[in-house]
Amino acid sequence: MKTTKIDFVIQHINEQIKNRSLMPGSRLPSVRALAGLLNLSISTIVEAYERLAAQGLIEAKTGSGFFVAGPIAPLSISEIHPKIDRSIDPLWISRQALEAKQDILKPGCGWLPDDWMPHENIRKAIRKISKANNSILTDYSTPLGLPALRELLSRRILAKGIEVVPNQILLTDSGTQAIDLICRYFLKPNDVVLVDDPCYFNFHALLKVHQVQIIGIPYTQTGPDLTVFADAIKNYNPRLYITNSGIHNPTGAVLTASTAYQVLKLVEQSNLIVIEDDIFADLERHTAPRLAALDGLSRVIHIGSFSKTLSGSVRTGYIATKPEWIEDLTDIKIATSFGGNNLSAEILFAALTDSHYRKYLEELKIRLAKAMDSTIKQLEKLGINLWIKPQAGLFLWCKLPEHSDTARIAQTCLEQGVILAPGNAFSQSQNFKNFIRFNVAQCQDSRIFEVLSHAIQQEIEQSE
Amino acid sequence: MKTTKIDFVIQHINEQIKNRSLMPGSRLPSVRALAGLLNLSISTIVEAYERLAAQGLIEAKTGSGFFVAGPIAPLSISEIHPKIDRSIDPLWISRQALEAKQDILKPGCGWLPDDWMPHENIRKAIRKISKANNSILTDYSTPLGLPALRELLSRRILAKGIEVVPNQILLTDSGTQAIDLICRYFLKPNDVVLVDDPCYFNFHALLKVHQVQIIGIPYTQTGPDLTVFADAIKNYNPRLYITNSGIHNPTGAVLTASTAYQVLKLVEQSNLIVIEDDIFADLERHTAPRLAALDGLSRVIHIGSFSKTLSGSVRTGYIATKPEWIEDLTDIKIATSFGGNNLSAEILFAALTDSHYRKYLEELKIRLAKAMDSTIKQLEKLGINLWIKPQAGLFLWCKLPEHSDTARIAQTCLEQGVILAPGNAFSQSQNFKNFIRFNVAQCQDSRIFEVLSHAIQQEIEQSE
Structure with a gap:
């Protein structure tokens, strides 16, 4: 009993x-x-x-x-793949930066400071929408999303040399959702996906959800390493290659026309689909070549959003691709999120069509260039070297002396209220232990460099 | 030329x-x-x-x-699973209704007419947000989403008898995204998932994206058929059961306390996780028992949104579950959509905390009750019988004579500009060929019943 x-x-x-x-x-x-x-x-x-x-x-x-006692049956993302050190865990860095209080300094985060953003532009757009037709305020979105915004986006995308009509554009709730929908459409577990090494860290997190094998292609100062890219195609039969167009994250490098051409030639001889994430388009000073422009949206899918230059709060992204794929992607979008956020699309449309946005962008680019110069000077004082001097954008990809462990430096700085982005968070190969990405717009407080200087000093002492 | x-x-x-x-x-x-x-x-x-x-x-x-002329090319999702007749294809019905022009009549759609929605409430909320702090307009959301809204939701959920604290609530971009995130967390391809038969048709579309096996449990007037439910657990070892709490879609039936108790007892002896979709909560006249209340959010996950009663354009949903699962679900949310739409969360918070919302709901419930009565009378004239007289809500689940094919009737009506929702669109078993779901709020134009009457007449002639 x-x-x-x-x-x-x-x-x-x-x-x-x-x-x-x-x-x-x-x-x-x-x-x-x-x-x-x-x-x-x-x-x-x-x-x-x-x-x-x-x-x-x-x-x-x-x-x-x-x-x-742990562990239990696999389920969560961190359990699908070998557990990694929290300090270079992409999800942890994202969550840390998203959760940070106002007084935390965030040179490691991927967005502009609050007070650099075009608030008046957005306020005006919101006020305009508060007077809009009833249906705009309460109706579900149409399947593809707000026609006027798709029309506008098609003109903006055309200006980058990519031939597209509005019906080839699907609105999404974010750039990330755009990539996710494409992954859902093309990938099954254990497929091989190529990413740049280093690349935007959330690509790793997203691909882990899809349970695919990730292969990193070393990113050179002119684009992906063509030899490794060709070998990867031959050896792994990859299904997808995800990259940035325009200014590359985290390196700040830009794809050259000749590398773009060579990449496309290799893609054509393979089963690859390419996602070109154009999120930093509006920060460019000279328009870099787009893979989608050369390819005519045949195998290259062009995606983007305005989170970086307009608002991370009013979220809308887009996918530009061939009509057949738009059809299927729309079905997946409806099945997994029903409609899009139509109000956000309306606000973005109003904000983008306001002449203020162009003026703001011009000023922003000048401001970023100045911030980049001053940040470079500060980093030089600490003996930190650039991997490349970027043409434009937010990021500096910096190399510390060979022996340095930037994850450990990031940990020390975090204790002092400064969030850094250590190199290996961006890397599949984990070959970037002595690299850091700095966001120049978030580097305007001198305390960052004081804290960093101490952390580097401590690191030198520890590693001796 | x-x-x-x-x-x-x-x-x-x-x-x-x-x-x-x-x-x-x-x-x-x-x-x-x-x-x-x-x-x-x-x-x-x-x-x-x-x-x-x-x-x-x-x-x-x-x-x-x-x-x-129809039909058009099949879609990828429908290719994953056996092809189904377009007129009962859930995705097709969704897209058709979402794309419908203003002059199309939509007794088959799942939402309130434009002019029934609380526009002034939303306008006021939007105006308020246009004056909000800069950070609200441009910053990414925190990982869990707007704390004030989660606080408010926790109180609203507590009022339904479900014990929850704000940190057990994760905001999502929609109720559908809430279910999708949970599916990503718990399901792998070929897992078995139970749904009600009939159920909300987008559950089928969503589950097809996850490539799982769907088993329909006949829905009785008091909840799922307990014998079939017990057998399904025994025979298929299902991982997930997705259902509505409160007013069931499409039947309008309500889970009774004793059925809820029996369902939970069966769930406890199984590997099942239950998703309880509470999207129609604010339309109830008496609060029905919630599985999550009985279960204490142990195996039952409570989700919801305000698309039906506030806006389908300002989208925000939520997940209420235990803290460990919130953690993992947040990781998946960030990986697949980065942040949530914070602006929408702010607007919803402002709209829900305005006293107008409660008043609007009271009026809405009265208006719906009247619409339900008048629709029932119109349907009776056509010899259409109710499967059950619902306590409240939008829907009437109606049975036509045995031989009728409501998909064919829907096709005939569509040609006359009336979108219907034929029974088999909601059904895994395809046993509802002679059923239709009517949205009483969308049945206020007498032309619907004229068109329907002719279509039924034509159907009788065809089937004779």
């Missing part, structure tokens, strides 16, 4: 662990509490806990009770 | 058919209108239409113009 009760408790706890009501590391109910809850004697619970501990499923910690 | 112009028109129409600007069965612009629009002669358009008709792409109907 007693055995049955003990088994019952064991089964109960086992099930809670299995279904994750109790997670690894979490505390079990106290013996007394569980006895009360299940209306069983304390000795029954004690015996059940002891047996579970003997099985290694739970652990006793002196004076603080019983805890679930 | 003339040939080129004709070819141009042919290509123009072809493209519109291909990209679904013109759907199968829809009417082409009149010859005169298109001639004016394209600045071409009437004879050019006539010749182009004639050639398209000759190719079988369009059809002339005497006295009423040209119509697009």
Whole structure:
């Protein structure tokens, strides 16, 4: 009789662990509490806990009770792939930066400071929409999204040399969602996907959700390394290549016309689809070649958003591709998010068509160029070298002396309220231990360089 | 020279058919209108239409113009699974309703008419946000989403008897995205998922994207059929059960307390996680039991949105579940959409905290009750019977005589500009060939019943 009760408790706890009501590391109910809850004697619970501990499923910690031992069955993203150090875990850096309070300094984050953004432009757009037709305020979006915005985007995309009509444009809720929809359309688990090494760190996080194999192609100062790219195509039969067009994140390099041409020739001889993420388009000073322009939107899918230059709060992205794919992607969009956020699309349309946006962009580019110069000077004082001097944009990709561990430096700086972006967070190969990405617009507070200087000093002492 | 112009028109129409600007069965612009629009002669358009008709792409109907011939190319999602008749294809119905022009009547769609929605409430909220702090207008959202809205939602969810704190709530861009994130977390291809039969049709479309096996559990007037539910658990080891709480879509039935209790007991003995979609919560007149309340958010995940009662344009949904799962779901959200739409969250918060919203809901419920009564009377005149008289909500689930084919009736009505929702669009078993769902708020135009009456008459003649 007693055995049955003990088994019952064991089964109960086992099930809670299995279904994750109790997670690894979490505390079990106290013996007394569980006895009360299940209306069983304390000795029954004690015996059940002891047996579970003997099985290694739970652990006793002196004076603080019983805890679930890890790990459990795979499910979460970090468990799908080998666990990585939190300080270079892309998701952790994203969440840290997104959660940061106003007084935290964020040279490691990927966006402009609050007070650099075009608030009046957005306010005006929002006020305009507050007077719009009823249907704009409450109706679901049409499947492809706001026709006027798609019309405008088609003209903007045409200006980059990419031939497109509005019906080849699908609005999404963000640039990230645009990539995600394309991944859902083309990828199945274990497919091989090429990314630049280094690349925007959320590409890694996103691809992990799709459970694919990621191959990093070294990014040179003119684009991806063509030899490695060709070899990867030959050896792995990859399905997708995700890259930035225009200004590359994190390096600030720009694809040259001849590299673009060579990349496309290799793509044509393969099964590759290319996603070209054009998120930094509006920060360019000279329009770099677009793969989608050369390719005529045949295998290259062009995506973008305005999170960096207009608002990260009013979110709308887009996909430009051939009509057949737009059709299928629209179905996936409706199935997984029903409609898009039409209000955001309306606000973006109003903001983009206001003449103020162009003026703001001109000023922003000048401001960024100045910030880049002053940041470079500050970094030089600390003996930090640029990998390349970027044409424009937000980022400086910097190399510290060979022995440095920028993840450790980032950890030290975080304790002082400064969030950095260490090199390996951007890297599949993990070959960028001594690199850091700086956002020049977020480097305008001299405290950053004081904290950084101390952290580097400490790092030198530690590594000696 | 003339040939080129004709070819141009042919290509123009072809493209519109291909990209679904013109759907199968829809009417082409009149010859005169298109001639004016394209600045071409009437004879050019006539010749182009004639050639398209000759190719079988369009059809002339005497006295009423040209119509697009159906069907069109199948989609990728429908290719993943066996092809289904377009007229009961959930995605097709969604897209059709979303694309419908203002003058199309939509008794088959799932939302309130434009002029029933609380525009002044939303306008006021938008005006308020246009004066908000800069950071609200341009910053990315925090990982979980606007704290004030999560606080408010936790109180609203508590009022339904579900114990929850704000950190157990994750904001999403829609109720559909909420379900999609949970599916990404728990499901892998070929897992078995239980849904109600019938259920909200987009559940099928969403689950097809996840490439899982769908098992329909017959929905009775008190909830899912418990015997079939128990058998399905025993035979298929399902991972997930997706259902509505409160008013069930499409049936309008409500889960009783005793069925809820029995469902939970079965769930506890299984590997099931339950998603309870509470999207119609604000339309209830008496609060039905919530599975999440009984279960204490252990295995039941509570999700919802305000698309039905506030706006389908300002999109924000939520997930309420245990803290560990919130953590992992947040990682997946950031990886696949980076941040949420913070502006929408701010607008919803402002709209929900305005006293007007409660008043509007009270009036809405009265208006819906009246619309329900009048719709029932109209349907009775046509000999259409209710499967159940719902307590509240938008929908009437109606049974036509055994031999009727509501997909065929829907096709006939569509040609007359009336979009219906035939029963099998909601059904995994395809046992609802003679059922239709009516949205009472969209049934206030008597033309619907005239068109429906003729279509039923035609159906009787055809089936005799």
